[in-house]
Amino acid sequence: MIIDGNKTAAKLREDLKKKIIDLKSTYNSLPGLTVILVGNDHASKIYVKNKEKFSKEVGINSEVIRYPENIDESIILNKILELNKNKKISGILVQLPLPKHINKKKVIEAILPTKDVDGFHPLNVGHLSSGYDSRIPCTPLGCLLLLKKVEKNLTGKHAVIIGRSNLNGRPMAQLLLKENCTVTITHSKTKDLKGICNKADIIVAAAGKPKLVKGDWVKKNAIVIDVGINKTDSGIVGDVDFDEVSKVVHAITPVPGGVGPMTIACLLNNTVECFKRSNS
Numbered sequence: 001m002i003i004d005g006n007k008t009a010a011k012l013r014e015d016l017k018k019k020i021i022d023l024k025s026t027y028n029s030l031p032g033l034t035v036i037l038v039g040n041d042h043a044s045k046i047y048v049k050n051k052e053k054f055s056k057e058v059g060i061n062s063e064v065i066r067y068p069e070n071i072d073e074s075i076i077l078n079k080i081l082e083l084n085k086n087k088k089i090s091g092i093l094v095q096l097p098l099p100k101h102i103n104k105k106k107v108i109e110a111i112l113p114t115k116d117v118d119g120f121h122p123l124n125v126g127h128l129s130s131g132y133d134s135r136i137p138c139t140p141l142g143c144l145l146l147l148k149k150v151e152k153n154l155t156g157k158h159a160v161i162i163g164r165s166n167l168n169g170r171p172m173a174q175l176l177l178k179e180n181c182t183v184t185i186t187h188s189k190t191k192d193l194k195g196i197c198n199k200a201d202i203i204v205a206a207a208g209k210p211k212l213v214k215g216d217w218v219k220k221n222a223i224v225i226d227v228g229i230n231k232t233d234s235g236i237v238g239d240v241d242f243d244e245v246s247k248v249v250h251a252i253t254p255v256p257g258g259v260g261p262m263t264i265a266c267l268l269n270n271t272v273e274c275f276k277r278s279n280s
């Protein structure tokens with residue numbers, strides 16, 4: 001089974017569009033999302049363009065603020081403080097990675113936790129890791145929704161996560177713990193990754209290594225979610241060797257057309273949730 005991220009994301013956007021129409025008639029205002037993009041990172045520019053496009057499509061008031069690579073950190077921090085106070089802005093997202101001279105932690109912590117659509121603020125991270133309701137980072141949330149397309153009840157499943165980043169691996173682990181999975185987090189220093197993956201009911205690959213997960217790494221009934229987006233000479237590939245692994249496992253997400261579109265749809269969802277919270 002190939003898990004269709006494009007289709008699932010389109011349905012999520014359709015549902016959000018309807019929800020936003022209802023919210024507009026209730027509150028006479030629309031959710032607003034501001035994205036801050038610093039520098040010229042090619043992939044970031046494409047992501048931000050798509051975030052803007054799909055925000056508009058579902059009825060979110062969307063704005064992108066672009067700064068040059070050499071911008072002063074204080075200008076970004078002041079802009080965030082201004083957006084924090086602006087009642088028309090429900091969500092603020094600073095696209096990562098940031099240039100080296102800018103303190104990422106400081107920038108993330110400047111965003112009001114209630115407007116933190118990424119779920120990266122330490123308060124939101126803490127809520128998630130304590131098992132409380134919180135804003136869930138967009139990519140792990142997208143992965144979970146795709147997993148649920150295949151298996152509604154994940155209780156007792158052994159989930160192996162490859163990668164321990166704050167964007168993907170760590171929040172994914174917390175989400176799967178909440179779903180009563182037994183979670184193993186692996187990373188670049190892990191020994192016998194293949195042996196660990198061989199025992200997994202669920203694999204979430206977010207290592208940033210093209211075609212890392214091979215056909216003889218996976219169980220027959222496994223579900224494999226591929227978070228990787230790697231540019232290679234033969235085009236964009238995931239962290240999973242799709243041709244090999246798809247022949248073995250029960251279900252797998254493709255790249256492209258798997259997790260990618262879900263990340264954006266979940267960002268729109270998080271923006272709507274922030275808007276609802278601010279009006280409740």
Ligand code: GUN
Binds near residue numbers: 139167
């Ligand atoms: N860069 C790559 N993925 C993401 C994401 O989900 N949020 C932000 N802010 N930056 C990213």
